[in-house]
Amino acid sequence: MAKQSRVLKVGLIGSGAIARDQHLPYWRELEEEGRVRVVGVCDLIKERREREAAKCASATPYASYKKMLQGESFDIIDICTQNRVHAPAAIAASEAGAHVLVEKPMAMNSRECEAMIAAAKKAGKKLMVAQHMRFEARAEKLKEVVESGALGEIYTAETKWLRRRGIPGWGQFHIKKESLGGPLIDIGVHMMDLCVWLMGSPKPVAASGKVYRKFGDRPDLFNADWGVHYPAREFDVEDYATALIRFEKGLTMQMSVSWAANVHDEIENMFILGDKGGIGLNPLGYFSADHSSLSHMTWDWLSEEDGHRREVRHFCECVEKDQPVMVKPEESLHIQKIIDAIYESSRRNKEIIIK
Numbered sequence: 001m002a003k004q005s006r007v008l009k010v011g012l013i014g015s016g017a018i019a020r021d022q023h024l025p026y027w028r029e030l031e032e033e034g035r036v037r038v039v040g041v042c043d044l045i046k047e048r049r050e051r052e053a054a055k056c057a058s059a060t061p062y063a064s065y066k067k068m069l070q071g072e073s074f075d076i077i078d079i080c081t082q083n084r085v086h087a088p089a090a091i092a093a094s095e096a097g098a099h100v101l102v103e104k105p106m107a108m109n110s111r112e113c114e115a116m117i118a119a120a121k122k123a124g125k126k127l128m129v130a131q132h133m134r135f136e137a138r139a140e141k142l143k144e145v146v147e148s149g150a151l152g153e154i155y156t157a158e159t160k161w162l163r164r165r166g167i168p169g170w171g172q173f174h175i176k177k178e179s180l181g182g183p184l185i186d187i188g189v190h191m192m193d194l195c196v197w198l199m200g201s202p203k204p205v206a207a208s209g210k211v212y213r214k215f216g217d218r219p220d221l222f223n224a225d226w227g228v229h230y231p232a233r234e235f236d237v238e239d240y241a242t243a244l245i246r247f248e249k250g251l252t253m254q255m256s257v258s259w260a261a262n263v264h265d266e267i268e269n270m271f272i273l274g275d276k277g278g279i280g281l282n283p284l285g286y287f288s289a290d291h292s293s294l295s296h297m298t299w300d301w302l303s304e305e306d307g308h309r310r311e312v313r314h315f316c317e318c319v320e321k322d323q324p325v326m327v328k329p330e331e332s333l334h335i336q337k338i339i340d341a342i343y344e345s346s347r348r349n350k351e352i353i354i355k
């Protein structure tokens with residue numbers, strides 16, 4: 001008979017938008033299945049911690065994560081605060097003996113990421129960054145195609161995610177000391193993680209990039225459905241970033257991302273190119289040439305299950321069965337090193353070597 005694992009105790013640090021819409025509903029599902037119990041919900045804002053705690057069977061709302069970690073023993077801590085709090089909360093949770101799931105980007109710089117990895121290793125606990133796009137069925141399919149060898153030798157990747165007007169109008173996304181940066185660390189981190197993972201996680205060796213702020217701090221900004229709930233003078237991150245990243249073995253990746261750019265409509269795409277075939281996200285497909293003509297393969301039906309749901313369930317299962325996590329913290333550290341290098345390159349107007 002299969003061993004019945006015990007009910008895991010889960011705590012949430014940060015109960016704002018992503019926790020409310022894409023983490024807690026899936027922990028609640030697992031709670032209903034009898035696999036976890038959400039025992040603590042922490043947020044600085046009383047109304048948020050009380051509202052989200054009340055949705056769970058027996059969760060206590062906390063105003064301080066330090067007090068929460070002292071007051072209970074947790075198997076899993078899920079961190080959904082703004083980026084500045086990711087590292088200190090993750091380190092405290094590892095030191096308290098919990099496995100840690102933390103929202104993207106991993107932290108504010110690669111030194112913080114290294115400290116998070118060291119704390120998790122010392123505690124003998126898991127650490128995973130919530131790169132939910134890897135868990136979507138379309139990413140899973142593309143990975144399957146890559147692993148079949150159908151691309152031949154992969155040499156480069158390109159990705160673009162440009163919004164016409166789509167600056168997050170809530171939270172701390174627009175403030176550098178809280179979030180580190182704008183679209184590069186918000187949506188760029190998703191696309192870079194996906195491309196690098198699909199390319200087989202090569203080690204980055206250099207990056208050259210430039211970031212711009214053209215819209216976010218303008219009081220006349222038109223931001224359509226995203227709302228403008230921040231004073232424009234507070235906006236001190238970029239709203240556009242572009243970069244060329246070099247990896248070991250001559251691989252490269254080009255990337256540009258924006259929260260606001262004068263383009264026709266939102267563009268969200270990536271390609272991984274090999275000498276036998278290529279893959280793309282939008283339209284989703286495999287592109288090659290066979291029998292002297294071009295061919296294009298796509299898939300008629302793929303699950304539309306939310307990647308966040310699969311990610312939360314995956315993390316729970318990894319803890320239950322003591323299995324390795326899909327998003328390795330060392331891979332997230334490499335992405336953070338690329339981000340650090342792009343900002344430095346933009347500041348210093350030169351290519352930065354990544355060590």
Ligand SMILES: NC(=O)c1ccc[n+]([C@@H]2O[C@H](COP(=O)([O-])OP(=O)(O)OC[C@H]3O[C@@H](n4cnc5c(N)ncnc54)[C@H](O)[C@@H]3O)[C@@H](O)[C@H]2O)c1
Pocket residue numbers: 013014015016017018019042043044045048063064065080081082083085103104105130132170171172186
């Ligand atoms: N994976 C995705 O697609 C995705 C989408 C949106 C946001 N995110 C990430 O999720 C994180 C949160 O984003 P959000 O949109 O939920 O922001 P948000 O501002 O709505 O929520 C953050 C919450 O954290 C709380 N908080 C801040 N400091 C805290 C502390 N010390 N202790 C406890 N709570 C604290 C805030 O009060 C707030 O309620 C960010 O890192 C963001 O990058 C990921």
